[in-house]
Amino acid sequence: MATPLGAQTATLRGRILDAVSGxxxxxxxxAATTTGASVRTDSAGRYRIDGLKAGIHRFxxxxxxxxxxxxxxxxxxxxxxxxxxxxxPVGLVLSAADSAKVQALPTVPVTAPxxxxxxxxxxxxxxxxxxxxxxxxxxxxxxxxxxLQDALRPLRGVRYSCAGSTCLVQMxxxxxxxxxxxxxxxxxxxxxxxxxxxxxxQAVEVYTGASDVPGEFAGANAGCxxxxxxxxxxxxxxxx
Numbered sequence: 001m002a003t004p005l006g007a008q009t010a011t012l013r014g015r016i017l018d019a020v021s022g023x024x025x026x027x028x029x030x031a032a033t034t035t036g037a038s039v040r041t042d043s044a045g046r047y048r049i050d051g052l053k054a055g056i057h058r059f060x061x062x063x064x065x066x067x068x069x070x071x072x073x074x075x076x077x078x079x080x081x082x083x084x085x086x087x088x089p090v091g092l093v094l095s096a097a098d099s100a101k102v103q104a105l106p107t108v109p110v111t112a113p114x115x116x117x118x119x120x121x122x123x124x125x126x127x128x129x130x131x132x133x134x135x136x137x138x139x140x141x142x143x144x145x146x147x148l149q150d151a152l153r154p155l156r157g158v159r160y161s162c163a164g165s166t167c168l169v170q171m172x173x174x175x176x177x178x179x180x181x182x183x184x185x186x187x188x189x190x191x192x193x194x195x196x197x198x199x200x201x202q203a204v205e206v207y208t209g210a211s212d213v214p215g216e217f218a219g220a221n222a223g224c225x226x227x228x229x230x231x232x233x234x235x236x237x238x239x240x
Contacts, residue, residue: 010075012083013048016041016061019086028063028087054079056188056219061085072187074219081216122216123203123230131212135204145198152227157208169194171225173209180225183217196229203230 016028024045031038032049034057041047049059054077061069066087075081127134133155145151152158152169160167161177171180182193205228207213213222 008054008077009050010052010054010077010079010081011048011050012052012057012059012073012075012081013046014081014083014085015045016047016063017045017084017086018066019088025063025066025087028061028066030085031060031062033058033060054219059085061087063087065090070187072183074188074217074222076215076218079215079218083216120203120230123205123228126205126214129214131207131214133206133208135206137202140198140201140204148194148196148198148201148204148229151198151201151204152206155206158206169227171208174224178221178224180227181217181219181221183226183228185229185231188219193227193229196231200231200233201229202232204228 012032016025016030017023018025024041026041026043026045028041028045028047029038030041030047030049032052035052037049037051039047039049052075054075056072056074058070058072061071066089069085069087071083071085073081073083123134126132135151140151143151143154149160149167149169153160157172159170159172161170162168168179170178174180179190181188182190184193184196205226207217207226207228209225210218210222213226217226217228
């Protein structure tokens with residue numbers, strides 16, 4: 001008996017949170033641009049989108065009083081992905097009366113290292129699994145790498161296919177001519193990914209084959225590997 005199509009589809013669920021306070025957002029909207037499906041969060045900020053086909057989907061997130069957000073995720077068949085998404089509140093302008101009430105606090109010297117912040121929570125979570133290879137900003141600076149390709153060269157399972165002065169990154173376990181996907185700040189961007197300047201990179205994740213690739217990146221090209229790049233500004237720099 002053939003398996004019903006619905007049994008093969010994936011699900012995305014989680015919460016929508018205020019990026020500053022961490023408070024769940026009620027009645028926020030999550031829309032899948034690839035399917036047209038749209039849902040609203042409940043009283044606990046939870047959402048759920050079913051019926052996603054295996055592959056890559058893009059989601060838009062919005063809520064009153066918050067800047068819009070977007071995320072691109074890859075799904076395997078029957079995968080149930082748990083994902084909390086954050087929105088930045090729109091800046092508030094204080095009235096003159098309220099501004100007068102603001103009390104200046106004395107400066108306090110800070111000696112502890114700066115936290116990577118919530119934005120890198122997924123990077124830290126995946127790094128604890130032992131799957132893949134990871135480079136932090138400190139390692140990139142210590143290596144004094146000139147290009148992203150230079151930074152990846154020492155990693156195991158990474159090879160290069162060169163034609164003249166141009167070299168493309170490939171994974172040793174990937175079929176010939178099969179290039180890895182580049183995910184830049186949670187968006188698949190194979191045209192810009194290889195060109196991200198090292199000075200703009202805060203962290204790198206490298207998965208050399210399908211057995212290493214996490215579920216959120218397990219698209220049709222997982223066998224070619226995935227290179228995940230986190231940039232300084234949290235978004236890909238403008239081309240040109």
